[in-house]
Amino acid sequence: MQKLTLAEAVKLKSVLAKRIHELEEEMDRVAFADIEKGSKLPEMPRSLGMVEKEMDEVRKDMRLLDKLVYKANIENDITFNNESLPIVEAIELATQYRAKARKFKEYGTAAREEFLYTVSENVSMVKMALFDPEQYRLKGLEAERQANRLSNLINNKNYLIELEFDSEKYF
Structure with a gap:
């Protein structure tokens, strides 16, 4: 597995937090569509489920990164x-x-x-x-x-x- 320094991990935590915020905004964009009643629904590049899945993956990485950073900060x-x-x-x-x-x-x-x-x-x-x-x-x-x-x-x-x-x- 690839390694990163603790300093890089601290920076990555802010990158992940920003990515989660961006995905929340994307969820808001793909969750609703303003259309004329009876019109065909627009094609979205990604579904709400796809964005939600990516957010879950980023959050899982965030938890793992937090755990590794906390452990390193205690053990070193x-x-x-x-x-x-x-x-x-x-x-x-x-x-x-x-x-x-x-x-x-x-x-x-x-x-x-x-x-x-x-x-x-x-x-x-x-x-x-x-x-x-x-x-x-x-x-x-x-x-x-x-x-x-x-x-x-x-x-x-x-x-x-x-x-x-x-x-x-x-x-």
Whole structure:
């Protein structure tokens, strides 16, 4: 059987999802015909049953591909910061680093002190940062750097792992 890399499998999943969407649209086109009452039905290039059969085959391939990708993501590890992580965990960690970077960068753009409103002639309300915005800007950049480093390791590993899947009809 033909093999494809895990990286190619991830791309193929989006190709299959698009193909399913196209087949759903084709089903809508071949399922109905607007004709004058009593007229002969038009010839369709493919029947609803033919399209449905192809969709079932694509969905079956999608399930198999999902199973192979999930299995590969659990069974294969990468080393990050001297720790061995299954790819599935590394993917989640990269996502968490990106969320952390986004939040920290948001705090990094905060003002140390921000005027809110005046209560009376002599009293003003201000919002005070209880942290150093510059420190959070730097922490955000570091979290983003870690996420990028981890993503690169995952991508590199994805090109080394081969799955038993015949992608000939899609690629």
